[in-house]
Amino acid sequence: MLEKLKKSLEEAPVIQKECDGQIYNYFIHPISDGIPETDPAILEEIADFIIADGKVGGIDKIVTVEAMGIPIATTLSLKTRIPVSIIRKRKYGMVGEVELSQSTGYSKGALFINGLKKGDRILIVDDVISTGGTLLPLLETLNGMGADVAGVYCVIGRGEGMGHIKEKTGVDVTVLVDISVSKDGVTVIGGVK
C-alpha cells in the first residue's frame, strides 16, 4: 500500500534550514513541496486510503492548512464531494476570524481560521507532521471554537509531533508513512499497512 509514495520518499533530497540557532534537516518531496512535480497517482493513492479508512461519512468540511495540504484536501474533496476549508497564513480581518500561532522546526508565523463554526464536523488533512507545532495549536483552537474533529490525517510523519499531540489532546493522528530524516537523506521507517 502507498508504494509510490514510499519509494519517492526514499529518493527525497534533504537541505539544512536554520531556526533559533538549530539546524533542521528539511526533506523536499512533491507532496510536501510540489517539487519537482506532483504525480496525480500519488495524490489519488492518498485520497483512496483516507476514504477506505472510513471516517469521511457525515463530515461537513475537510480542513487543511495552506499551502501543501491543499492538493491533498482537494483530491479528497473531488472524490467525496465534501467541501474544503483552508486555514490561511493571511489575515482577512473578517468577523469571527480566529488567529493562532504556528511554529515548525524552521519557521514561526500566524494562521487564520475563517469559515468554521461551532458544531462543524471536520476532517483535518495535512502533508506533514513533524514537531506538532502546527497541529497542536490548531487542534486546541478548534476545540475551543466547538468544532467536532472526527479524524486527523498527515501523509508524512517524522519526529515527535504525533506522540506529543496524543499526550496533550488525546487525538490520534493517522500518519500514512513514517520517516526519519538526516542530512544524508530520508528513510521510511513505518506507516499504515
Ligand SMILES: O=P(O)(O)OC[C@H]1O[C@H](OP(=O)(O)OP(=O)(O)O)[C@H](O)[C@@H]1O
Ligand atoms: O509539525 P510541524 O513541525 O508543525 O510541521 C508540519 C507543518 O509544516 C508544513 O507547513 P509549512 O508552514 O512549512 O507550510 P507549507 O505547506 O506552506 O510548506 C506542513 O504543511 C505542516 O503544516
Ligand SMILES: Nc1nc2[nH]cnc2c(=O)[nH]1
Ligand atoms: N517539505 C517539508 N515540509 C516539512 N514540514 C515539516 N517538516 C518538513 C520537512 O522536512 N519538509
